[in-house]
Amino acid sequence: MINRSFFSLTKPNMAYPALKFDREDVVEIPLPSKAQLYVNGSYAAAEGNGFRVGERVKTGQRIGLSGGGGESIVSPVTASISEISSFTGYMGQTLTVVAFDVENKDVWDDEFSASKEMPLLKRIERFLGCLPGQADFSSLLGFLPLETIVIYGIDKDFLISTNRCVVQTRLEDILQGIEVLKKIFGECRMILLVPSGYGLQAERTGVEVRALNPAYPELLPKVLMHRLFGKEVPAGSRCEELGVGFMSAEAAANLGTAFTGSRIPVHKMLTVIKKDGSLVNVRARIGTPVREILNTLKIETRSGDRLVLGGPMTGLSVYSEETPVLADTDALMIQDGRGAARFSDTHCVNCGECVRVCPARIPVNMLIRVLENGMYEEAVETYDLLSCVECGLCSFVCIARIPIFHYVMLGKYEYDRMKTAEGSNG
Amino acid sequence: MVNEKLYAGAHAPFWHNGSSIRAKSYNVIMAALPAALMGIYLYGVPALRVLALAVSSAMIWEWLVNRVMRKPTTIGDCNAAVIGLLLGMLFPATMPWYAVILGTLLAIVVGKQIYGGIGCNPFNPTLVAYAMLLLSWKGLLDFDAMLVNYDFGVNMVYPIGALKHFGPEVIEEYRLTDLFMGRQAGAIGATFGLGLIIGGLYLIIRGYIRWEIAVSFLAGVFVTALLFNAANPAKYGGPVFHLLSGYTLIGAFFLVTEDSSSPVNFVPMLIYGAGAGFLTVLIRNVGFFVDGVVFAILMMNLTNPLLDKIRPKALGRRIDYA
Numbered sequence: 001m002i003n004r005s006f007f008s009l010t011k012p013n014m015a016y017p018a019l020k021f022d023r024e025d026v027v028e029i030p031l032p033s034k035a036q037l038y039v040n041g042s043y044a045a046a047e048g049n050g051f052r053v054g055e056r057v058k059t060g061q062r063i064g065l066s067g068g069g070g071e072s073i074v075s076p077v078t079a080s081i082s083e084i085s086s087f088t089g090y091m092g093q094t095l096t097v098v099a100f101d102v103e104n105k106d107v108w109d110d111e112f113s114a115s116k117e118m119p120l121l122k123r124i125e126r127f128l129g130c131l132p133g134q135a136d137f138s139s140l141l142g143f144l145p146l147e148t149i150v151i152y153g154i155d156k157d158f159l160i161s162t163n164r165c166v167v168q169t170r171l172e173d174i175l176q177g178i179e180v181l182k183k184i185f186g187e188c189r190m191i192l193l194v195p196s197g198y199g200l201q202a203e204r205t206g207v208e209v210r211a212l213n214p215a216y217p218e219l220l221p222k223v224l225m226h227r228l229f230g231k232e233v234p235a236g237s238r239c240e241e242l243g244v245g246f247m248s249a250e251a252a253a254n255l256g257t258a259f260t261g262s263r264i265p266v267h268k269m270l271t272v273i274k275k276d277g278s279l280v281n282v283r284a285r286i287g288t289p290v291r292e293i294l295n296t297l298k299i300e301t302r303s304g305d306r307l308v309l310g311g312p313m314t315g316l317s318v319y320s321e322e323t324p325v326l327a328d329t330d331a332l333m334i335q336d337g338r339g340a341a342r343f344s345d346t347h348c349v350n351c352g353e354c355v356r357v358c359p360a361r362i363p364v365n366m367l368i369r370v371l372e373n374g375m376y377e378e379a380v381e382t383y384d385l386l387s388c389v390e391c392g393l394c395s396f397v398c399i400a401r402i403p404i405f406h407y408v409m410l411g412k413y414e415y416d417r418m419k420t421a422e423g424s425n426g
Numbered sequence: 427m428v429n430e431k432l433y434a435g436a437h438a439p440f441w442h443n444g445s446s447i448r449a450k451s452y453n454v455i456m457a458a459l460p461a462a463l464m465g466i467y468l469y470g471v472p473a474l475r476v477l478a479l480a481v482s483s484a485m486i487w488e489w490l491v492n493r494v495m496r497k498p499t500t501i502g503d504c505n506a507a508v509i510g511l512l513l514g515m516l517f518p519a520t521m522p523w524y525a526v527i528l529g530t531l532l533a534i535v536v537g538k539q540i541y542g543g544i545g546c547n548p549f550n551p552t553l554v555a556y557a558m559l560l561l562s563w564k565g566l567l568d569f570d571a572m573l574v575n576y577d578f579g580v581n582m583v584y585p586i587g588a589l590k591h592f593g594p595e596v597i598e599e600y601r602l603t604d605l606f607m608g609r610q611a612g613a614i615g616a617t618f619g620l621g622l623i624i625g626g627l628y629l630i631i632r633g634y635i636r637w638e639i640a641v642s643f644l645a646g647v648f649v650t651a652l653l654f655n656a657a658n659p660a661k662y663g664g665p666v667f668h669l670l671s672g673y674t675l676i677g678a679f680f681l682v683t684e685d686s687s688s689p690v691n692f693v694p695m696l697i698y699g700a701g702a703g704f705l706t707v708l709i710r711n712v713g714f715f716v717d718g719v720v721f722a723i724l725m726m727n728l729t730n731p732l733l734d735k736i737r738p739k740a741l742g743r744r745i746d747y748a
Contacts, residue, residue, distance in 0.1 A: 004443040008633030012443070158441075222741065235742040303432050306440060313439040319432055337434050341442035346503070347545035349447060352636070352690030360741035363734070365690055384740035392439035399445045400545065406437035 002158075004397075011356040012397065014216035019161050022278040026165065026269065029296050031077070035100045035287030036324040039063075039073050042086060042094045056080045060264045061109035062127065063098070073130060075100070076266035076286035078107045090316055091413050100287065113262040120183055128258055132268040132286060133163075133250030135327035140245050146188050147243035149181060150228070151252050153194040154212065156219040157311025160271045160331040163249040165281050167194055174249055175205055176256025181247075191228070192249070193219075216313065217391035221246050223359050236386040248330075268325050272297060273312070273333040275305075284325050291321035293332060304337035313392040343395075343403040354394035354404060360387045364394045364404060371407040376415045385411050447544065450634050451504035455511060457629045458680060460621030462515055465614035469519035469576065473614045476521050477514040484510025484530040491539040505544050509533050512552045512680055515615025516673065518572035525566050529555045549727045550684040553720050560720065573611050580604050582611045586672035587716045589663045594655075597667050605670040616676040626679025635683035638695035643678045644669065646703020654711050662711050673719035674706065681719070687727040694733035702726040 005012060057063060057075040079100035087095045112127045121141070129138030140146075151174070153167035167174065178190055189208065196213040203209045210228070217223055222233045225244060233239050239246060254265035272280045272293060280297060290307060293299075301307070301321075308315035309329050325332075354364035367383040370376075379385040385408065394404040466473045488506035492499045500506075510530050517526065536558070537551025538544065560567050569584035576582065581599045588596045604610060608618035616622070629635040651665035668674060673681070682688065682702050689698050702722045709718025 002441065002443060004445045004633075007631055009631060009637065226741070232742045234744055235740070237742070301431060301433070304434050306436060307433045308438075308440055310438070312441045315438055315440060317433070317436045317438075317440070319435050321431060321433075333440065335440055340434070340436070341440060343436075345498075346447065346500075347543060349545035349685045350688070350690060351450075351685045353445075355690045361738045362740050363691075363737055366734070384743055387740040387742050389741065396439045396441060397443055397445065399447055399450055401442065401446065403437055405439060409437070 014393070016158060016214070016216060019159065020278050021161075022274065022280045026169070027280055027282045027296065029282050029284035029288055029293055031102060031104065031106075031285055032288045032292045033102055034082070034289065035077050035079065035102050035285065036289065036322070037073065037076065037098045037100070037287050038087065038089075038324070038326060039096045039098060040093060041096055053081050053084055057100070058109040059106045059266060060112060062111065074127065074264050074266070075109075077102045078105065079103055091409070092417070108263060112258075112264050116262075120180075124180075124184065124255075127264055128255065130327050131251040131254045131258075132265050132327050133166075133248040133252075133254055133330075137247075137251060137255075140240065140247065141184070143240035143243075143245060144185065146185050146240065146245045148189040148191065148229075149185060149245045149247055150221075150224070151178070151190065151192045151247050151249050152219070153192055153198070153249040154214075154219060155271075155311070155330060156217075157313050157315070157331070158216060159273050159277065159279060159333075160311045161279060161281060162269050162271050162330045164195055164198075165271075166248075166250045166253050166269060167192075167198060170249075170253040171201070171205060173253035173256040173260075175207065176260055177252035177254070178207060178256075180255050180259055181252065185245075217359050217389065217393060220359070220389050220391055222389045223391075235384060268327065268329060270325060270329055271331045272299075273331055274299060275334055275336045286327055287324045289322050289324055290318070290332060293325070294321065294334070299334055301334060302337075306333075306335040306337060306340055308333040308335060313396065314390065342401065343406075344401040346400040346402065348402060349400050351399055353397040353399060357393045357397050359391060359393070360384070360389050362387055368394075368402060368404050368407060371411045374414075376411050376418060379411050380415055385415065388412070447503040447505065451508050453629065453632060453634050454508050454680070455504070457625030457634075458508075458511055458515065458615065460625055461608075461615045461618045461676065462511065464608045464618035464621050465515065465519070468578065468608060468617075469614060473519040475523075476517050476519060476526055476614060477511065479523060479526045480514030480517070480530055481507050481510040483527045484513070484534055487531050487534040488539070491535055495539070497543070500543060503544065505538075506534055509538070509551050512615075512676075513555055515676060515680075516552070516556055516613050518567070518569050518612075519576075519614050520572045521566060525559060525563060529559050531555075532558050545686050547686050548730070549724055550681055550687050552684075553681060553724050553727075556720050557724060560715075569611050569613070576611065578609050578611075580609050584611050584716070585667070586710065589667065589671070590710065590716050593661065594659065594663045597663050600667070600671075602666060602670060605667075610671070612671075613673070613676075616673050619670050619675050622675040622679055626675070629679065629683075635679065636688075636695055638692060639683050639688055639699040640678045642696045642699030643682045643703045643706075644674070646700035647674055647678075647706055648703075650704045650707035651711075654707065668707060668710065672710070672717040677702075677706070677719040677723060682723050682726070687730055689730050689734040691734055691737045693736050694730075697736075698726050698730065698733055701729065 059078045061075045063073050079102040082101045083099040085097050087097045089095045131137045152163050155163050192207050192209050196211040221239045225231050225239050267283050268286050269283050306317050308317050311331050348368050350365050362384045370379045388408050392405045484506045485501050489501045513529050533551045533555035537554035538547045541547045585600050606619040610617050630637045648665045651668040654662035655664050689695050705722035706718040
C-alpha cells in the first residue's frame with residue numbers, strides 16, 4: 001500500500017514501489033484436475049456449434065463458437081467438457097463458461113502444425129487470436145495497417161512483474177515474435193518498453209528500446225500515447241485508430257514460440273502478490289483455477305479476504321477460488337480482508353485531490369456529482385466521462401472514500417447501454 | 427458449495443492512500459490550536475468557555491440533526507468540531523452562552539445540514555452563522571464594547587475598527603509586532619498572527635488547504651490595500667496593517683480555504699482568493715462593515731461554481747466550434 005505522503009504540496013508522486021520477491025525462480029503450477037475457460041458469446045450460440053458436454057478435446061484444439069473465423073478459442077488442456085454454462089462479465093458481456101475434466105497427459109491437436117501452408121494472417125486469426133498475455137490480439141489485427149507497435153516489457157499496474165520477467169527470460173522469443181509481427185504489419189515501427197536498468201541488454205537485440213522509469217499511471221496506453229508520441233486520443237476512441245497498437249511482451253514472446261515450436265501457447269505467466277506484498281512469479285496452464293495456485297504456493301486465505309485478478313489499481317476482484325487464470329490475467333493479488341480499503345457513501349467534499357491527480361484532466365469533483373445522480377449523458381457531454389483512462393487514482397486519493405472509479409465504470413457501461421438502445425430503436 | 431470460502435467482492439482500486447475526512451479535521455484543529463491557545467492565555471477562562479461551548483454544541487447539533495433527519499451519524503468525521511472551533515475563534519471572549527449556542531446551531535443547521543451535510547454547503551458554514559449573528563446582534567460582535575474589561579497594556583481599541591472610525595493616523599499607536607504577537611484587542615483566535623501563520627503553513631505543507639487560495643487571498647488584501655494607501659495615505663491604512671488586523675490571517679488559512687465552498691482548479695483558485703482579498707479591503711475601506719473578511723468570502727463562495735468552469739481541456743476532448 002502506498003500511503004499519502006506527509007508533505008503533499010503538489011500531486012502525489014506515484015513511483016512504482018520496489019519489487020520484493022519471495023523467490024527468484026518462476027514456480028510451475030501443476031496441471032489441474034479441473035479447468036475452466038471463459039468464451040465470449042452466449043451459450044445458445046455455443047450449442048449450435050457442436051460443442052457439447054462430454055466431448056473430448058485435445059490440447060490446442062480450436063473450439064470456436066461461431067463456427068470458423070472470428071473467435072479462435074483454443075482448448076488449453078486435453079480433457080472432456082464437463083459443463084457449459086453462461087456467465088455475465090464485468091462490463092455486462094455475455095460469456096460462456098466451459099468447464100473441463102482434465103486428463104493427466106497432454107495430447108496435442110495437430111491442426112495448427114499442419115496448417116503451415118495457410119496464409120500467415122489467416123493462420124494467426126484462426127489459431128492465435130487469443131494469445132496468453134493478450135486475450136484480444138485478434139482485435140489488434142482489425143486495425144491493419146498500424147504505424148507503430150509498442151511492446152510492453154513493463155507492467156502497467158503496481159507490483160506486477162510478469163512482462164518484466166518475460167523480457168528477462170524470453171528475449172529470444174520476443175524477437176521471434178517481432179519478426180512475425182513485422183510480417184503481418186509490414187514495415188511498422190516496433191518499440192520495446194523496458195524498465196530502466198534493462199535497457200542495455202535489450203538494445204543488443206537491435207530492436208528500438210525505450211528504457212523508462214515511469215510513475216503510475218504513465219504506462220496506461222492513452223497516457224503513454226501522449227508521452228511517447230505527443231498524440232491525444234480523442235475521447236471514446238482507441239489508440240489503434242491513431243495507428244498505434246499496444247502489445248504485451250508476453251504476447252509477443254508467445255507469438256514467437258507458436259511459430260518456432262509449431263504449438264499454440266497455452267501457458268500464462270503471472271505474478272502472485274501475497275498479503276504482505278511479496279511476489280512470486282508463477283507459470284500456469286490457462287484455465288487453472290486460482291485455488292491450484294494458492295495451494296501450490298501454500299497461501300492461507302479465509303472468507304472475507306479479497307482475491308484480485310490483476311493489480312491493486314485496476315484488477316478485478318472475484319469471489320471464488322474456482323475462477324480460472326485467463327489469457328490476460330497478469331497477476332493474482334491476495335489481500336487480507338481486515339486491512340483492505342473500504343469505501344463510504346459520504347458526499348464529495350470538493351477537496352480537489354482527484355482533480356489534481358487525474359492524468360486525463362477530468363473535473364472529477366463535478367463528474368462524481370452527476371454520476372451519483374445517474375445523469376450519464378451530462379457526464380459524457382459536459383464532464384468528460386469518456387476521457388477517463390481508467391487508472392483508479394481518483395478513488396485512491398479520495399478523502400471522502402467515494403468509490404469514484406466504480407461510479408465511472410458504471411457510468412461508461414450505462415452510457416454504452418443507452419447508446420445501444422437508442423441505436424436499435426432509432 | 428456450502429463449505430466453499432467466499433471472498434469479498436470490491437471494485438478497483440484495492441489500495442487507498444489512507445487519507446480521510448477525520449484525519450483532515452484533526453489536522454485543521456491541530457493547526458488552529460496555537461492561535462486558540464494564545465486566545466485562552468490572553469483572555470483566560472472566558473475564552474476557554476466560549477471555545478469549549480462552541481465545539482461541544484456544534485457536535486451536539488450535528489448529532490441531533492442526524493437523528494432528526496434519520497441520516498447516519500456524521501459526528502465522527504469531526505467536521506462539526508472544526509466548524510464550532512473556528513466559529514468560537516471568531517467570537518470575543520465575553521460572548522454570552524446563548525449566542526454561542528445559537529451561532530453553532532446556525533452554522534451546523536443553516537450553514538451545512540439543510541443542504542445535505544458535509545460537502546454540499548455552498549457557503550462556508552462558520553461564516554454563514556457569523557454573518558447572521560453580526561446582522562442580528564451587532565453589539566455582541568463589537569470588540570470595543572465586549573472587551574472593555576481587558577487591558578494588555580496596549581491600545582485596547584479594536585485596531586481595524588479604529589482605522590475605520592478614526593483614520594490612518596491612529597495606526598501609529600499600534601506596534602506591528604504587538605499585532606503580530608497577539609497583543610491586540612480582538613477575537614479569541616484571530617489576533618495571534620504568528621500562530622495562525624504557523625498553523626496555516628502546516629496545513630499548506632501537509633496539503634490540507636490549498637496554498638493557491640491562501641496566498642492569493644493575502645496578495646489580494648495586500649495589493650488592494652497598497653493601492654488604496656498609495657492613492658490617499660491620509661484616508662486609508664497601509665497594507666501590512668490590513669494583513670495583521672481583523673480576521674485577515676484566520677480568513678486566509680482557515681475560512682477562505684474551506685473545501686466545499688472554494689474552487690479546485692488552479693486559475694479559479696487564484697481568482698477566488700484574490701477576489702476575496704480585494705473585496706475584504708474594499709468593504710473595510712469604503713463599505714459599511716468594520717471587517718470585510720466575512721462578507722467578502724461569502725460573496726466569493728457564490729462565484730465558486732462559475733469560477734470552476736475555467737478548467738483545462740480534458741484529455742482527448744473534442745471541441746466543437748459551432
